[in-house]
Structure formats: C-alpha cells, structure tokens
Amino acid sequence: MTILWGPMFFAGVLTGAPGYRYDPEKFGIIGTGNSSFVTIIRKDTPPSINSAKDLTKIKMVVTGGIRPGGILDMFQLLSFDALGIPYRHVTGYRGQPKMNAAIRAKEIQALTTGHPGYHAFYRDTILKDGTAIAPFYHSPFDPKTGEPVRLKGRYPANIKHFVDAYKDIKGTAPSGAAWEAYKWFASFETWSYFVVAPPGTPKEAIAALRKAHAKVPNDPGFQTEWKKQFRDIPVFLPGEKAALLTVKHKNVSPATLAYLKKTIAPVAK
Structure with missing residues (x-):
C-alpha cells in the first residue's frame, strides 16, 4: 500500500491551479497534524x-x-x-x-x-x-x-x-x-501533515491505520525526538476529524x- 504524507494544498485544488487534479475527499484519510x-x-x-x-x-x-x-x-x-x-x-x-x-x-x-x-x-x-x-x-x-x-x-x-x-x-x-x-x-492549510491512503483502500485498513496514527503523539520515543528537533508538543487530528477538513474547506x-x-x-x- 502506498501512503502519502504531506499537505493537501486545498487552495490549489479549489482554484483549479495546474498540478492539483484530485479531490481530497476521495482519499482514505488516516489523520493529520498541524504546523506553524x-x-x-x-x-x-x-x-x-x-x-x-x-x-x-x-x-x-x-x-x-x-x-x-x-x-x-x-x-x-x-x-x-x-x-x-x-x-x-x-x-x-x-x-x-x-x-x-x-x-x-x-x-x-x-x-x-x-x-x-x-x-x-x-x-x-x-x-x-x-x-x-x-x-x-x-x-x-x-x-x-x-x-x-x-x-x-x-x-x-x-x-x-x-x-x-x-x-x-x-x-x-x-x-x-x-x-x-x-x-x-x-x-x-496549517494542517499540513496529512497521512492518506489511495482512494478505494479497504475501510478495515483505514480503521487500523487511524488507530495506529492516533497513538503516535503519545509514544515516548516519538515525543522525545519531536521535542529535540522542534522544541514543542506535536498536535495531531485523528481520522474522522481530519477527514472533515477535506469537506469543510469547500465552504469558501x-x-x-x-x-x-x-x-x-x-x-x-
């Protein structure tokens, strides 16, 4: 399975800019994290x-x-x-x-x-x-x-x-x-650490990946490395809430x- 990690570029999709030929809502949304x-x-x-x-x-x-x-x-x-x-x-x-x-x-x-x-x-x-x-x-x-x-x-x-x-x-x-x-x-767009699976990925697989992704911010090893690099606390948004962003961004x-x-x-x- 191919997993994408990165921003969704909602603005590029909404404006029809070249290179943004996809509908974010169709991906299997596992979760996301925000940045500044x-x-x-x-x-x-x-x-x-x-x-x-x-x-x-x-x-x-x-x-x-x-x-x-x-x-x-x-x-x-x-x-x-x-x-x-x-x-x-x-x-x-x-x-x-x-x-x-x-x-x-x-x-x-x-x-x-x-x-x-x-x-x-x-x-x-x-x-x-x-x-x-x-x-x-x-x-x-x-x-x-x-x-x-x-x-x-x-x-x-x-x-x-x-x-x-x-x-x-x-x-x-x-x-x-x-x-x-x-x-x-x-x-x-500040929710730039999306983790998504391809359209059509089985729901069971998405559910398992969401469960695993939700545990990441609380993992001691991950927290140690994140704080060492960025001097702050990671903020993640779990699967269903992250998926809402792919819908609500259209309310512009x-x-x-x-x-x-x-x-x-x-x-x-």
Missing part, C-alpha cells in the same frame, strides 16, 4: 527593517516561494497583501535549502518557512546574527472561537502571531479581502475564492 510558519525578512531591505512596524515603510520587496498556491507562498503573499506591502514574488525554488541560499545571496529579501525550516535553516543563522528578523508567525485558527491559536513559548517573544503583529503595525484589527482569505487559509465565500484565484495567478485557471 514563520515569515522572515532581511534587515537591509530598503529603507531598513529593524522591527515589524518598519514593514509599512517598504516601497518594494522581492519575496520568494516554492510553488504557486503552496503553503509557504500563500502565507507570504496573504500576510503582505493584508498589510498593504508591495512586493514582487519569485516562486519555483526547489525546497528550503534553495530558499535559504537565495535570501543569503540577496536574490530575495523575504520568505516564509515552516516550523522545521525555521529551526533547520534560520533560527541560529541569519536571525541570530542579525541579518534578518522574523516579524510574525502563522498558526491554525480555532474553529470554535475564530481566533488564532497562539503558540506560547514556541518562538521568542519578539516573534508575534500575525494577528497581533498586524495590530501593532496598523493600530487596528485585520480586515479586508486579503484578511478573509488569510483566515480561510489558516483554518485549513465567493470573495475569498476569487481572491485566492487572483493570488495564485497567473497560472491558476
């Missing part, structure tokens, strides 16, 4: 970026990404769009090592990385030596409250959640089309869908 993401910008980006509030001074910034509609690209673009920061986005970098090299070489000035990439490439290098700052991070939204899940202790105190950084920068709560799209994206407003299509353009249909 960190936006990073070089301090020598004109006129000079020393804090999140300086972002509003930017006249133009070159941002980098991996694929149109991908998680890292979209959090980068949605956050800057919501803040009204002008940018030129360069996508197509083949993974975080290439992104890391690009921001060091000044090919790009800003990027968004996942939590593993933050630790592996940036925390103890360009962030530690003062070459760059991380103005904010992104995390899931609580579906019951509509509020972001603030990850106390995961990042240094000066790296705030995007919502809180926005309030500091603008003096008001986020609003507008980009913000509505951001909320949808954060509600679904026409305005948000139009915004996502525009943002993923020019390759989206």
Whole structure:
C-alpha cells in the first residue's frame, strides 16, 4: 500500500491551479497534524527593517516561494497583501535549502518557512546574527472561537502571531479581502501533515491505520525526538476529524475564492 504524507494544498485544488487534479475527499484519510510558519525578512531591505512596524515603510520587496498556491507562498503573499506591502514574488525554488541560499545571496529579501525550516535553516543563522528578523508567525485558527491559536513559548517573544503583529503595525484589527482569505487559509492549510491512503483502500485498513496514527503523539520515543528537533508538543487530528477538513474547506465565500484565484495567478485557471 502506498501512503502519502504531506499537505493537501486545498487552495490549489479549489482554484483549479495546474498540478492539483484530485479531490481530497476521495482519499482514505488516516489523520493529520498541524504546523506553524514563520515569515522572515532581511534587515537591509530598503529603507531598513529593524522591527515589524518598519514593514509599512517598504516601497518594494522581492519575496520568494516554492510553488504557486503552496503553503509557504500563500502565507507570504496573504500576510503582505493584508498589510498593504508591495512586493514582487519569485516562486519555483526547489525546497528550503534553495530558499535559504537565495535570501543569503540577496536574490530575495523575504520568505516564509515552516516550523522545521525555521529551526533547520534560520533560527541560529541569519536571525541570530542579525541579518534578518522574523516579524510574525502563522498558526491554525480555532474553529470554535475564530481566533488564532497562539503558540506560547514556541518562538521568542519578539516573534508575534500575525494577528497581533498586524495590530501593532496598523493600530487596528485585520480586515479586508486579503484578511478573509488569510483566515480561510489558516483554518485549513496549517494542517499540513496529512497521512492518506489511495482512494478505494479497504475501510478495515483505514480503521487500523487511524488507530495506529492516533497513538503516535503519545509514544515516548516519538515525543522525545519531536521535542529535540522542534522544541514543542506535536498536535495531531485523528481520522474522522481530519477527514472533515477535506469537506469543510469547500465552504469558501465567493470573495475569498476569487481572491485566492487572483493570488495564485497567473497560472491558476
């Protein structure tokens, strides 16, 4: 049996972007886990970026990404769009090592990385030596409250959640089309550690795999290795609840869908 581990790219599917020719709902959903993401910008980006509030001074910034509609690209673009920061986005970098090299070489000035990439490439290098700052991070939204899940202790105190950084920068709560799209994206795409089986996989096999997957976060060996690598606690969503995401992501407003299509353009249909 072939098992897939990774993100579902709901935005790519909904907008009809090339390469996303599948229906997430048809997979055998075993479970998923969430992650957080960190936006990073070089301090020598004109006129000079020393804090999140300086972002509003930017006249133009070159941002980098991996694929149109991908998680890292979209959090980068949605956050800057919501803040009204002008940018030129360069996508197509083949993974975080290439992104890391690009921001060091000044090919790009800003990027968004996942939590593993933050630790592996940036925390103890360009962030530690003062070459760059991380103005904010992104995390899931609580579906019951509509509020972001603030990850106390995961990042240094000066790296705030995007919502809180926005309030500091603008003096008001986020609003507008980009913000509505951001909320949808954060509600679904932050669950990026999906484990799925092919369509048609026997229900008995899915049930057994779900049972095993649900035990993983409580395994002492797994917890030790995870905490050693990421300095936090893994958050998993079990089978049936994870499967609901493949249905509920389709509840997107026409305005948000139009915004996502525009943002993923020019390759989206």
